Amino acid sequence: MTAPSIPIRLTFALFLSLLVAQIAPAAGEGVTVVDPPQRLIVVAEKARSMAGNVPVQEVPRGTILSVTRANANWRYSADCNGWIHLRDTVPVEKAVALFTTQIEKDPSAVAYQLRGIAWMSHEQWAKAAQDFEKAYDLGESSTNLHYNLGNCYERLGETAAALEEYDSILKTYPDEFPTALARGNLLLQQDQFAAALRDLDLAVGLDAKSAEAHNSRGIALRMLGRFPEAIDAYSKSLELDPQRADALCNRGFARKRTGNDQAALVDYDAALKLAPTSNAIGNDLAWLLATSPDSTLRNPVRAIELAEAVCKSTDNKNGDYLDTLAAAYASAGRYAAAEETAKLAVTFLTGQPELPGVQARLAVYQQKKPFIDELPSQEKPAGTPTDNATDK
Secondary structure, X not given: OOOOXXXXXOOOOOOOOOOOOOOOOOOOXXXXXXXXXXXEEEOOOOOEEEEOOEEEEEOOOOOEEEEEEEEOOEEEEOOOOEEEEHHHEXXXXXXXXXXXHHHHHOOOHHHXXXXXXXXXXXXXXXXXXXXXXXXXXXXXXXXXXXXXXXXXXXXXXXXXXXXXXHHHHHHHOOOOHHHHHHHHHHHHHOOOHHHHHHHHHHHHHHOOOOHHHHHHHHHHHHHOOOHHHHHHHXXXXXXXXXXXXXXXXXXXXXXXXXXXXXXXXXXXXXXXXXXXXXXXXXXXXHXXXXXXXXXXOOOHHHHHHHHHHHHHHOOOOOHHHHHHHHHHHHHOOOXXXXXXXXXXXXXXXXXXXXXXXXXXXXXXXXXXXXXXXOOOOOOOOOOOOOOOOOOO
């Protein structure tokens, strides 16, 4: 599971938008490309995106937009499906200084929460949390404050504190989709799969068009051993967003665990094309190519190529990746290399739940045999989900 994105939310602003007629530029008239895209924080009380003189949507205050086109004082962002005026925004790179000045003049809850948003945009989670806590001390207790504070605690590894913030929201607002998704994803990371599934069932019920929610729900189902349902969830995620490499890889894993290695290979290949530098995806594909029970799918040469690249990129210090490389060497009949690599993997996996499996495979290589990953008679979930949640 790809680590989840952290949306930043706010419902009030430090500034007021001027009440004047707004007419956004027409497409092609003096428009220039903004490359790289610029990030802006919406600070206006009544900001809205425009298409010509037609309002498209209101843009919540505190929203961070990525703008890709410019025309005079207007900026276009796909995040708000239209053009927004510069007077309603502050550039992310100037936001901290601007709100710090405001705090020096008027240390209000509003100013602290806005600066917390700015710190989040720079991934300064501790500083953001401090500002949100200060805003809370000054009397601010909105849903958005608790949500953003929970996000910060999560990034800082303070799981109990993050869950407390999410719980406080869902007790009062049980239909809060972003919070249900965030808590579900966090529970996945804590191996609380049944509890995570309850939140993720709620999330997809609240927003059936969220590709992330369906993918996360698939992970929960997979970890509970419900592979056919997991495949359906991943497929739904991919219907909504065909470019999700994580969902493709996750579906590939689930298909492999249902004995459909051919379909798994198709998913892994597609995932790797979308994310060619992903070590996790390269590792899973290499494992399948080296160990599939279907001899027509095994490809030792490509398995070694993929596994060596993954191990090289991690300085040969990842035990799981070294385990895959050992299997790839064995699939090519290079048993001495397989044995040496497996022994190295053992040194990095001492005390880990993966260790017995690696030791068992090492014994196979010492008998001058390749390892074939036969489907267990009863599949059981193991491990913690990552962006492709490999377990062997």
